[in-house]
Amino acid sequence: MSQQMGLFRTIGVTAGGRGVSAFRGYATASRAGTMQEMTVPPRHSEEQHMAERLVDLRSDTVTRPTAAMRRAMAEAEVGDDHYGDDPTVNRLETRAAEMLGKEAAVYVSSGTMGNLAAVLTHCGRGQEVVMGSECHIFHYELGGTATLGGLPWQVVRNTRFGTMELDDLRGAIKTPAGGESLTGVLCLENTHNRCGGVVISPADLKAMADIAHDAGVPVHLDGARVFNAAAALGVPVAEVVREMDTVQFCFSKGLAAPVGSILVGSAEFIGRARRTRRMLGGAMRQAGVIAAAAYVALTEMAERLPEDHARARRLAQGMGDLPGVEIDLDTVQTNIVYFKLDPPNADFVPTLRERGIMLNGGPAGGRLVTHYEITDADIDTTLRAAREAVMAVAR
Numbered sequence: 304m305s306q307q308m309g310l311f312r313t314i315g316v317t318a319g320g321r322g323v324s325a326f327r328g329y330a331t332a333s334r335a336g337t338m339q340e341m342t343v344p345p346r347h348s349e350e351q352h353m354a355e356r357l358v359d360l361r362s363d364t365v366t367r368p369t370a371a372m373r374r375a376m377a378e379a380e381v382g383d384d385h386y387g388d389d390p391t392v393n394r395l396e397t398r399a400a401e402m403l404g405k406e407a408a409v410y411v412s413s414g415t416m417g418n419l420a421a422v423l424t425h426c427g428r429g430q431e432v433v434m435g436s437e438c439h440i441f442h443y444e445l446g447g448t449a450t451l452g453g454l455p456w457q458v459v460r461n462t463r464f465g466t467m468e469l470d471d472l473r474g475a476i477k478t479p480a481g482g483e484s485l486t487g488v489l490c491l492e493n494t495h496n497r498c499g500g501v502v503i504s505p506a507d508l509k510a511m512a513d514i515a516h517d518a519g520v521p522v523h524l525d526g527a528r529v530f531n532a533a534a535a536l537g538v539p540v541a542e543v544v545r546e547m548d549t550v551q552f553c554f555s556k557g558l559a560a561p562v563g564s565i566l567v568g569s570a571e572f573i574g575r576a577r578r579t580r581r582m583l584g585g586a587m588r589q590a591g592v593i594a595a596a597a598y599v600a601l602t603e604m605a606e607r608l609p610e611d612h613a614r615a616r617r618l619a620q621g622m623g624d625l626p627g628v629e630i631d632l633d634t635v636q637t638n639i640v641y642f643k644l645d646p647p648n649a650d651f652v653p654t655l656r657e658r659g660i661m662l663n664g665g666p667a668g669g670r671l672v673t674h675y676e677i678t679d680a681d682i683d684t685t686l687r688a689a690r691e692a693v694m695a696v697a698r
């Protein structure tokens with residue numbers, strides 16, 4: 304499907320009428336029977352519509368596989384991964400572990416599963432999980448480690464830059480003298496999504512990890528976008544994660560693969576994590592078909608991430624110049640831009656959507672994320688639309 308808008312916008316409607324979404328024809332891949340397609344007439348003239356394309360800034364997860372990924376998927380050598388027989392999965396795991404400077408890796412279906420498998424493997428039942436107040440595990444993973452693992456949480460306030468005050472962290476880790484630690488794991492996140500995609504430096508990661516390690520507590524990194532962190536720091540990803548015992552990172556975010564994440568750590572830990580993955584229903588069979596795209600993501604897509612960061616920066620600077628739009632430019636360090644609308648403006652996001660800009664947000668503000676399908680022209684289009692939205696309100 305061409306990325307250019309057709310005469311009609313394709314709208315996917317779930318059978319129950321919920322979850323209406325307007326994409327560039329994404330709904331054609333819908334599951335038979337659960338989704339039907341319908342077309343609606345364009346709101347602008349046909350000519351205008353032909354000239355436009357939707358600019359999807361909702362997340363870096365919306366990318367479609369590149370041509371190289373599709374080729375690799377079609378040609379992938381596969382076997383039963385449950386038996387360890389899938390050469391493409393094995394190659395992906397070996398390469399990911401090497402790149403992160405760890406001994407072993409296990410391929411998982413999502414970032415959420417990677418974090419869950421890591422935490423469940425690190426902790427004994429009843430041990431506490433220490434995490435930041437703004438982290439993804441706390442806000443968006445539906446309490447999986449608590450509900451499925453019986454693991455209580457200790458939440459430490461995150462600073463504006465995604466770190467924790469070291470004294471707060473010390474206070475949250477429980478280590479009775481002579482006994483096994485009541486704390487099972489410390490979870491960190493880099494880049495830090497809710498803090499604006501900020502990058503946590505290796506020095507700050509070490510300072511937090513040292514506190515955990517001194518208490519005998521392992522450290523897990525939710526590195527969904529750790530390659531963005533490495534790109535922004537200009538260092539190999541292994542250097543970013545050196546002090547981490549385990550790391551989960553996603554192929555399906557800035558690296559643009561269609562599916563999958565991976566958990567890396569020591570060989571002993573990953574052996575146990577494989578059992579956890581199986582318990583969670585996450586052991587796969589001929590997973591080489593998707594791992595092939597992840598391998599292309601891992602080996603070919605990281606080097607272009609600075610482009611996404613530069614576009615996010617230009618977007619943030621342009622938006623921040625508009626009256627009523629507030630952006631904390633200090634936190635715009637990678638591909639994520641959060642903005643606030645002050646005073647709140649209920650028309651802003653809908654006006655952008657009408658102009659073909661897709662984003663998450665509401666009257667008080669929102670989030671824009673750049674990725675490999677976003678071009679310089681898309682940034683110009685978005686800034687033009689944002690200016691129009693602000694002017695429309697001012698009139």
Ligand SMILES: Cc1ncc(COP(=O)(O)O)c(C=O)c1O
Pocket residue numbers: 412413414415416439440492494496525527528553555564
């Ligand atoms: C920081 C972070 N961690 C974990 C995840 C979960 O990844 P997934 O959607 O693959 O489960 C996300 C998803 O957006 C994320 O932003």
